[in-house]
Amino acid sequence: MVADALRHHISEGELRVGERIPTQAELSEQYGVPRGAVRRALEILEHEGLIKRAQQGTPATVARTTPVAAPADPAPGSRPSDAQHGPAGSDVPEPRRHPPRPAGVFLGERVAQCFRRRQVTIDAYCLNGETLASALAGPLVTLGTAGVRNPERITVRILLPNADDPLALPQVVGEPANTRPRERLRETTGHIYGSLRHSLRMLKVRGLVPEVSVEARKVSISPTQKVYILNGEEVLAGHYQVQSRRVDLDRDDPIEIYDMLGVEGMLFRHTAVDDDHVTAAYVEQTQQWFDSLWNTIAVPWDS
Structure with a gap:
């Protein structure tokens, strides 16, 4: 259980390369297991290359985000080499796959993970911010409750169409x-x-988060996709579906418009913490693309 939990935190980027793993005493208390079970879990992760210890008795640190050796207890019927390598005879790790999921649910889960960091940054390019607002609702409610570590800084930037x-x-x-x-x-x-x-x-007024920055800017573009960049390491992106529908505008009779619907659409996840150079490059390029819009043609929301 402890090995699986730590492996998940490392693979999801919640524990970063070079960051210290909690001590055996802390892990024993956190998971309610004996020290021996914790020691065995750390040995498994060390065997997989996920953590390293400079010397016996010193706290372990994260060494990498994906195992270099097969997990000690593979699933029945699985072959370790299948999980760790690409084509037969290749030493190139197989990129991790993140299947697309419904936007409303997926973004909420990933934002919740994002808020476990001390520094939280969210960049969003979307139609009206509805999905982002919904995704933030859960983490904002839990801040300040017992056992939840609040971020030290939250920075949110949103690019919206200039209506x-x-x-x-x-x-x-x-x-x-x-x-x-x-x-x-x-x-x-x-x-x-x-x-x-x-x-x-x-959050800042209530003393829950020391530094909070939230800003929106407008661009004269109709977004055909929604893009969310979390902590500069993870991109969730999906397409808006253009559909015709009847809506009430003012007090006139319903009128048919072409509109973009995205709440029920799918989001694809790309993360730079995977050992996949192509995906890492995509995340980097997406951040540069967002910054280029933000720093050039985007204008302040209140302008």
Whole structure:
């Protein structure tokens, strides 16, 4: 149990390379197991190459994020080499696979993990911030409760479409120049962002998090995908589906518009902590792409 838990924390980046593993006494108390069980778990992880100890009796530190040796107790019927290597005869590790999952659930789980760090950074590029606000609701509620370690700093940056400028989406079917869908988007986005900003800033007011920074900027682009970058190490991305639907605008009769729907869409996860250079490069390039928009054509939300 202890080995599995620590292996999970390491693979998910919650314990980073070079970071100290809790002492045997701390692990024994945390998991409610004897010291002998903890010692055996650390020996397993050391055998796998995940942790290292400079000398006997000193705290172990994380050495890498994926095992270099097969786990001591592989699943029945599995072959250690299958889990650790790519094509036959190759020493290249097989990249970890992260299957896509529904956006509303997946982002919430990953943001909750993100909040276990001392420094939390979230960059989001999305239509109105609805999925992000929902994902943040859980972690914000748990901060300050017993047993939860609060972050020391939270930084959130959100790129949103500029509804003051012409946008390809949303638009009235057959009337692309009609501004009412953009007016509705501006109102909805303003409400969501305002509520999110207030909730995050209250963490500092209540003394739960010493430093909180939350800012939104606008770009004159209709996003065709939603992108979330967590702690600069993990990207969750998925496509918006363009659909026609009838909505109420003002007090007029329902009108048909082309709109982007993403809450029920799928998110794909890419993480730089995997031993996969292609995925790590993708995460790095995505961060650079976000920064390039933020620092060039994006304008302050209140402008």
